[in-house]
Amino acid sequence: MNKIFIKIIAISIALSSCEKDILVSSNTKDIPVIQSFIIAGSDSIAVNVSTLKPYSNDTLDSVEPISGLKIYINNLLLTEGSIGKYYVKSQALTIEPNDTFTISLEHNNTKISSQTIIPSTPQNFSISTDSVSVKQMTTKPEGGPNLSNFVNLELTWDNPSKDYHFLAIEWLGTKRIYTNTIISTDDIKTKRITSANQDNAYNINQMELGLYGKYRAILYRINKEYYDLLETTNLNSNDMTNPPSNVKNGWGIFTAMNTDTIYFWVIKK
Numbered sequence: 001m002n003k004i005f006i007k008i009i010a011i012s013i014a015l016s017s018c019e020k021d022i023l024v025s026s027n028t029k030d031i032p033v034i035q036s037f038i039i040a041g042s043d044s045i046a047v048n049v050s051t052l053k054p055y056s057n058d059t060l061d062s063v064e065p066i067s068g069l070k071i072y073i074n075n076l077l078l079t080e081g082s083i084g085k086y087y088v089k090s091q092a093l094t095i096e097p098n099d100t101f102t103i104s105l106e107h108n109n110t111k112i113s114s115q116t117i118i119p120s121t122p123q124n125f126s127i128s129t130d131s132v133s134v135k136q137m138t139t140k141p142e143g144g145p146n147l148s149n150f151v152n153l154e155l156t157w158d159n160p161s162k163d164y165h166f167l168a169i170e171w172l173g174t175k176r177i178y179t180n181t182i183i184s185t186d187d188i189k190t191k192r193i194t195s196a197n198q199d200n201a202y203n204i205n206q207m208e209l210g211l212y213g214k215y216r217a218i219l220y221r222i223n224k225e226y227y228d229l230l231e232t233t234n235l236n237s238n239d240m241t242n243p244p245s246n247v248k249n250g251w252g253i254f255t256a257m258n259t260d261t262i263y264f265w266v267i268k269k
Contacts, residue, residue, distance in 0.1 A: 032107050033063060034252035037226075040097060040118050040259070044089035045073055047103065052251075071105040095256075097121055103254050114247045114254035119221045122165065123158040125260040127217070133269040134209065137180040151206050153264065155217055159200035164227040166196040166220050169204060172263075173213030179266065180210060196222060196230050209266050217262045226255040 035048040049071070050063035065084020070077065076093070078086040095101075097120045104113045132151055155167065170191040178188060188210035194202060209215070228244040245251045 030108055032066060032105075032112055032247075032250045032252075034103070034112070034114065034247045034250055034254055036103065036254045038095060038101055038116065038118065038256040040095050040121065040256065042095050043091055043093050044087060045078075045093070045095075045101075047071055047073075047078060047086045047254075049084050049086065049105070066107065069105050069107065071103065073103050074101055097258060101254075101256065107250075110249050112247060112250040114250075114252075116223060116225070116246070116254050116256045118256045119163065119223055119258045121258050122219045122221050122260045125155070125157045125219050125262060127156075127262050127264055128152075128154040130263070131265040131267055132209075133267045134179050134212070135269040136178070137182060140182055151204070151209055151266075153204040153209075154201060155204065155219070155262070156201045157219060157260075159198065162198040164196050164198060164222050164224065166222065166230075167194040167202055168192070168218045168220070169194075169208055170216055170218070171211050171213060172216055173211060175213070177212045177268070178210060179206075179212060179268075196227050212266050212268050215264050215266065217264070219260050219262075220257050221259070222257045223255050225253060226257065229253050 030051055033050045033052065036046065038045050049066045049069060051066050052063055067080065067083045069086070071086050072078070073088060076088050078088045080086050095118060097118050099118045100115060102113065102115045104111065106112070132153060134151055159165070168191065178185065190211070192208055225244065225246040232244050243251070245253065247254060
């Protein structure tokens, strides 16, 4: 199993997408916003803390990092690496499935806290084949798509409890050789992230395999609080009167995830 980090900015999107009169008032502008995503198998935890700045009549101001806080996770004091960015890293820190983590801090004489549980590792993550041969398309086929060149890779995993998952599918090559030379290279993505759901299978289609070479598919099992946040970022600002948060006396997200990884190849036929 290969553990990796991905850059997650969902909470920033969720907060900054809301209308002015919804998000910021005299009661909310000093409330800390917490961002922390704990990865199973890692030896470190990072936490970003900021505060909402008030809006002027015609501008949307960004969040402002909060420095100088004493933040604890399970009684471990975090270090501030840069303004508003805190972390703890230690070989003695173990992050295993079903472990519970609690964050606590104090700001403006108010105690802020949250808790999350490390989800279990995705079970029996597999792929229908670890390599597929694809004929390079250099001319537009007559009479519609060529079915003989159709790619169908199926990813499956066990999900009897209907847990939430999403997938990241990433090309790992270094030399770009396109499977389809008649479409714009701007349409070829080297990384795609699926929407989160409670499924137990995913079919990789032809458009997700625009380059020859090695790929990896990372399956993320996430908690309900993170799923709720991802769902909210798909809504428009008028629907976000109450952005999801699992932080007591604050806003934001303190959550955890677990992953498993599969590698496969796209070979030129």
